[in-house]
Amino acid sequence: MPLSRQRRFPRARSSVGAARTFALETLTEWGYCDRQDDVRLCVSELATNALLHGVPPGREFCLVLDADGPLIRVAVRDSGGGWPEAARESTEECGGRGLRLVAALADDFGVTADPPGKTVWTVFKIGHSEPEGGRPSHGSI
Template sequence: MCPASSLAALHVKRPVPAPTVRLPCCFLRIAIWRARSYAGRTRRWFTVFWSRQRRFARARSSVGAARAFAHETLSEWGITDRLDDVRLCVSELATNAVLHGVPPGREFCLALTADGGSIRIEVRDSGGGCPQVVAGGAERCDGRGLLLVQAVSDDFGVVEHVPGKTVWATFKTGSTRRAGRGVAGTDPLAHPSDNPGHAAP
């Protein structure tokens, strides 16, 4: 007779191996594509966004102060490849606000935003009127502010409020610089001034 241990070993059922499932290559490619798309969306969710603004009095000295504020802000953010263009446009828009936009006793607001691929500047005042580009000959000494802004920036426009207006300009930076110019007057980025909490100066 066989020992009891030997009989028990004979009745032990060995596990049946699970069947191998082979997925078609197209399924694997779709899974990899979805994983990469999800990773790309995740990176976009964490795009760094900077924003800063300051008010300035209705005075000629505010033009230089606004230009210095823009220089200081972009240097602190480490975005300097369009620094000269931004300083020039800030100077022109601030000059227009002081001379033509800001009512006596009021202020204008300069806002700068950046998202890693572009810079946006906004100059808002509570005055009336809508600035327009003046096409003139070389003998004209006035009305060239928006011409310079149009030539230097990648896009610009005017948003009217009640009361006042915001003149904005955008500048592409890094790999997106000069990839393509928009049509003047379009608004490629979300406009912070449309926020109800963004009050007129």
């Protein structure tokens, strides 16, 4: 049975670390322990992009994790305008590499319209094992 969990985060710097922690705790609880560094980096990049470019003042972004067999889908939904694009490769720029990193680490990556904003998502193929204490929990928080 597919698993799903989501959490909303305020437009604050501390939300990036909180989103990372939420994702890793959820995956560990579900028994998905492979590729956690890749997932953690992608959650950081997507959450940071949402805060910098997609979340209007006073609003939140939502991190959604879905697991179905060996596939983990990580999605960040915001209510802002604009459409994210991976920056062109440049050795001169200090920023703008986040979506290129996400595209390189994930097995699939994309953006879908989710009016009034959008959802930026990634998919990872991850090995699964039973978590300590039995079966993974289902549902959302």
